[in-house]
Amino acid sequence: MGLKILEILQSYLGHMIKVFPQLIRGAGVTIQITSLSVFVGIIIGLFMGLGKLSKKAIFRIPSVMYVDFIRGTPLFVQILIVYFGIPGLVSQITQSSFRLEPLVAAVVVCGMNSGAYVAEIVRAGIKSIERGQMEAARSLGMNERQAMRYIILPQAFKRIVPPLGNEFVALLKDTSILATIGVSELTRHGQLYASVTYATFPTYMGVALVYLAMTLTISRFVAWTERRLGVSDRGD
Amino acid sequence: MIVVTDLHKKFGNLHVLKGITNRVKTQEVVCVIGPSGSGKSTFLRCLNLLEVPTSGEVIIDGKSVTDPQNDINKIREEVGMVFQRFNLFPHMTALENITLAPMKVRGLNKEEAETRAMELLKKVGLTDKANVYPDSLSGGQQQRVAIARALAMKPKIMLFDEPTSALDPEMVGEVLAVMKDLAREGMTMVVVTHEMGFAREVGDRVLFMDEGLIVEEGTPEEVFNSPKHERTKNFLSKIL
Numbered sequence: 454m455g456l457k458i459l460e461i462l463q464s465y466l467g468h469m470i471k472v473f474p475q476l477i478r479g480a481g482v483t484i485q486i487t488s489l490s491v492f493v494g495i496i497i498g499l500f501m502g503l504g505k506l507s508k509k510a511i512f513r514i515p516s517v518m519y520v521d522f523i524r525g526t527p528l529f530v531q532i533l534i535v536y537f538g539i540p541g542l543v544s545q546i547t548q549s550s551f552r553l554e555p556l557v558a559a560v561v562v563c564g565m566n567s568g569a570y571v572a573e574i575v576r577a578g579i580k581s582i583e584r585g586q587m588e589a590a591r592s593l594g595m596n597e598r599q600a601m602r603y604i605i606l607p608q609a610f611k612r613i614v615p616p617l618g619n620e621f622v623a624l625l626k627d628t629s630i631l632a633t634i635g636v637s638e639l640t641r642h643g644q645l646y647a648s649v650t651y652a653t654f655p656t657y658m659g660v661a662l663v664y665l666a667m668t669l670t671i672s673r674f675v676a677w678t679e680r681r682l683g684v685s686d687r688g689d
Numbered sequence: 690m691i692v693v694t695d696l697h698k699k700f701g702n703l704h705v706l707k708g709i710t711n712r713v714k715t716q717e718v719v720c721v722i723g724p725s726g727s728g729k730s731t732f733l734r735c736l737n738l739l740e741v742p743t744s745g746e747v748i749i750d751g752k753s754v755t756d757p758q759n760d761i762n763k764i765r766e767e768v769g770m771v772f773q774r775f776n777l778f779p780h781m782t783a784l785e786n787i788t789l790a791p792m793k794v795r796g797l798n799k800e801e802a803e804t805r806a807m808e809l810l811k812k813v814g815l816t817d818k819a820n821v822y823p824d825s826l827s828g829g830q831q832q833r834v835a836i837a838r839a840l841a842m843k844p845k846i847m848l849f850d851e852p853t854s855a856l857d858p859e860m861v862g863e864v865l866a867v868m869k870d871l872a873r874e875g876m877t878m879v880v881v882t883h884e885m886g887f888a889r890e891v892g893d894r895v896l897f898m899d900e901g902l903i904v905e906e907g908t909p910e911e912v913f914n915s916p917k918h919e920r921t922k923n924f925l926s927k928i929l
Binding site for chain 2: 585588589590591595596603604607608
């Protein structure tokens, strides 16, 4: 009995070592998708976050609707809509076949998804800046845009970084769903290996450990950035 | 310089200002006193439209502040404001706090703005603090930087909203001294304050406000030594 367990463990370790290079390649793709998506997400999030705070209904209402829709529906369903639904619709309208590259669909979906969460982070960050800051800037003759750019956003940025880091981590984990549309990211590489070798336990444990290594690295990096940004104004 | 006509301000059902009419002449120093909740800060904040009046008119230097046709940013360039809580920009040094608006709003280049800022820091006695961030300054020093920041725009009018109320007692004097200098140089000033000594010494005119109205006004001697209204007497007996 004891010998049997040892044998199993040995074979698991062998699989983990064997699958490792593939997982690292997959992790590279995961990081690429996550980085691109966060970049897209930050741009969308900045506009949507500012839009949600706007006094003008033409900016505010679309932003609110966007954020509500994205945050109120599952990421998996959003992937199905963008990867299958939209190409289907376009094909029907144009009467010709239209396909989206899985990688392109991945960045579109993850970027748009992340944008909605970033919008909430941006909004909360801006709202957290004391009202007197805006008043002081306006009393000096700055218009709203200048006050935002020189006074509010630089201060909000420092408060936005930590939750943004958490968003990055959350998104990195969420990209594993992309395996379902065949994006060759980390989880997908694990699936492929497991389906050939049937060594499911060691493979998926290996996949989990690689995710863990990435998320821990990112959260430590975020904590470090946070400390560095805090240097110039501890008081606020 | 400032003409206020029948100014009203409501916050929801709360009627904070119930018809303020007054004039402030060029180079005049007007001190506004009164119990808390009397509307004196709201009155001051209506002068540069930090609060939008519900009705009435404010004219500053011939331009109507309350007329939406006028560019409020242009008018605010001429009206400096100093806040109770200083409101310095915490992510900028004292010098950067002072140079920002002259550069971005008035279009000065960096050198001009810094020269002007250093002159102002000298005036408020903080030349050695130019490159220090606000959180390393005492309350009194922060407020003096805030005054320098407002003056950097070369305003025609300065508004002070309880500038010493958030300070430790030993720091009140240094801020009042800067304000006295300013008054002596002929700046037009409207000062909401609890510092009766300052109002008496520096004020050309004192307005006593209560429940959203100017109850009494006159020279400091008139208001402090022989108040006419019961409410003024009451208020002064409590604080003097």
